[in-house]
Amino acid sequence: MSDYVLFQMWGPFRQSLIAGHLFYVEQARKRLLSQFEDIEVEADKAAEDWLQRSSGRFDPDRHDPGDFYEAANDAGIEFYTLLSDMRDQTRLSVVAGMFHEWDKQLRDWLVREIQHWHHGDTAALKVWSADFVQIAEFLESIGWPFRSADYFQILDSCRLVVNVYKHGKGKSLEDLKQKYPEYLDDPFAGSGAPFSSVEYRDHTHLRVSDEQFQAFSDAIVAFWQAVPENIFESKVNEVPDWFGKAILKDRTGHKQASKQ
Incomplete structure (x- = not known):
């Protein structure tokens, strides 16, 4: 059979x-x-540049040259801080775009298959509206050991990073603190200060290094490489309740339409 x-x-x-x-990652870099x-x-x-612009205001009879050099240094530090923040925000926006594209492509493939x-819109809409945990549960139910794969935790951490970047405080921030605190920068690292604990960090401490960005990218590639070429009906276990109900609703609607 x-x-x-x-x-x-x-x-x-x-x-x-x-x-x-890979094209997206290469061009973003x-x-x-x-x-x-x-x-x-x-x-x-x-x-x-600050020193040059301000040189016209320098009066050797009234000003200490050291003050001007110190102010110029402060201007350089401020510029570096602002540009560093912009770099971090740009990298986070690239990560968000990368994750959302992967997420949409996965759901689109599932729905088309x-x-x-199966005929009906309810199941398809449920796949599109399901959260990451529900999608992971569904993949497991069709015989794909998704949550035990090496790439799962990296994709899961990427999901939380993107949610915190988008929404700030909330459940994703708390989950990130508990599961993947390495994405929350510790400004007091190595100081032994009491405020160095992860419990004092929030969405403003969210950082993704270039190495972590690459790890996210590698996990997406590993995911697509791991998608089974064929998933057979015999491998399906009991599907999640949300998907089973959607299938039944579509079938009930189809039967009622046939009787009319």
């Missing part, structure tokens, strides 16, 4: 998803993140 294929990942489509993702590679040099220039063997 033949075993029906419920979900299929066509090889060229898999490769197109990976290629599109080249066109956006590369602009922040020399912020120390730019900060030094900002200090020099479901529509090969």
Whole structure:
């Protein structure tokens, strides 16, 4: 007896998803993140520019040259801090775009595959509205050990980082503190100060390093590479309640429409 294929990942489509993702990462580095590679040099220039602009106000009879050099240094530090913050925010926005694109592509693939063997809008809408935990639960139910894969925790941390970046304080921030505090910068690291504890950090401390950004990217590639080529009906366990109810609602609606 033949075993029906419920979900299929066509090889060229898999490769197109990976290629599109890698293109996004490469171009984001080249066109956006590369602009922040020399912020120390730019900060030094900002200090020099301040000194040059202010030189006309210097009166050797009334001013201490040291004060002017100190003010120029402060201007350079301020410039560096602002540009560093902009770099961090730019990297976070790139991560958010990358994660959202992966999330949409996954749901779109799931829905299109479901529509090969199921008719109705309720199930499709539920897949689009389900949260990350529910999607993970669904993937597990169709025989894909998603949550035990090496890339799962990285994708999960990326999800929380993006949510905190978007919403600030909330449940995702608390989850990030508990599960992945390494994404919350500790301004008192190594000082032994009592305020160094993660409990005192909030959304303003959210940071993603270049290495962590690369890890997010690698996890998405690993995910697409791990999608089973064929997911058979025989591998399906009991589906999550939210999906089962949606399927039944579509089928009930289809039967009622047929009787009319």
